[in-house]
Amino acid sequence: EPEVTQTPSHQVTQMGQEVILRCVPISNHLYFYWYRQILGQKVEFLVSFYNNEISEKSEIFDDQFSVERPDGSNFTLKIRSTKLEDSAMYFCASSAEKVVNQPQHFGDGTRLSIL
Amino acid sequence: ILNVEQSPQSLHVQEGDSTNFTCSFPSSNFYALHWYRWETAKSPEALFVMTLNGDEKKKGRISATLNTKEGYSYLYIKGSQPEDSATYLCALRGSQGNLIFGKGTKLSVKP
Numbered sequence: 016e017p018e019v020t021q022t023p024s025h026q027v028t029q030m031g032q033e034v035i036l037r038c039v040p041i042s043n044h045l046y047f048y049w050y051r052q053i054l055g056q057k058v059e060f061l062v063s064f065y066n067n068e069i070s071e072k073s074e075i076f077d078d079q080f081s082v083e084r085p086d087g088s089n090f091t092l093k094i095r096s097t098k099l100e101d102s103a104m105y106f107c108a109s110s111a112e113k114v115v116n117q118p119q120h121f122g123d124g125t126r127l128s129i130l
Numbered sequence: 131i132l133n134v135e136q137s138p139q140s141l142h143v144q145e146g147d148s149t150n151f152t153c154s155f156p157s158s159n160f161y162a163l164h165w166y167r168w169e170t171a172k173s174p175e176a177l178f179v180m181t182l183n184g185d186e187k188k189k190g191r192i193s194a195t196l197n198t199k200e201g202y203s204y205l206y207i208k209g210s211q212p213e214d215s216a217t218y219l220c221a222l223r224g225s226q227g228n229l230i231f232g233k234g235t236k237l238s239v240k241p
Contacts, residue, residue, distance in 0.1 A: 018173070019173065046227065048227075048228070048229075050229070050231075056233075057134075057231050057232065057233050058174075058219065058221075058229075058231040059231070060224075060228040060229060060230065063226060063227055063228055070226060070227070071224075071226035071227070071228055073228070106173070106174070110227075113227050115161045115162040115179075115181050115223060116162060116179050116181050117179065118164060118176035118179050119164070119176070119229060120173075120176065121166075121173040121174045121175075122173050123171070123172060123173045124173065
């Protein structure tokens with residue numbers, strides 16, 4: 016069964032450094048998402064992406080965050096200058112269509128630790 | 131701000147027990163409710179997407195119901211097995227397709 020893959024599985028970065036999290040969505044999917052879960056808290060929506068542009072973003076997704084789909088297969092999340100509070104599990108998801116009854120398929124996540 | 135609540139937070143049952151847990155959400159502007167099963171160190175696995183009031187869906191020993199008028203969904207597991215141990219997440223679909231998650235119910239099934 017096709018799946019969403021994320022790399023790396025664990026990223027350790029010094030505060031203030033830039034980090035790029037990578038995702039390869041399911042190949043025929045058109046809608047892409049990033050979520051994160053800070054330890055002990057709910058999974059939170061960050062951003063959705065369709066047709067090479069951001070569809071929707073949450074308050075968390077400030078100017079330090081950016082997304083792009085550089086080559087038609089990878090979907091990346093960049094955090095420009097990481098803060099301690101960016102430490103979380105980051106999940107990428109994709110869906111085939113935006114219709115209400117389509118599930119979003121998630122990757123295994125990248126655990127980001129900011130020191 | 132839309133809020134999704136799940137209860138209980140955790141549940142310990144014996145193998146063979148049947149169990150259920152609840153997801154509560156605002157009943158206005160409903161689009162869809164998603165249930166996911168999430169095992170540690172794995173990706174959340176989609177179980178059900180429920181859209182209509184009165185929906186009942188089933189996948190093996192797991193089933194779910196939906197009441198959009200009163201804003202709740204139940205997930206049932208019949209004859210729990212140790213491999214059912216996981217965190218069960220529900221998520222409300224927002225108007226733009228984003229998911230708003232509850233905190234999950236962590237199920238532990240003892241052999």
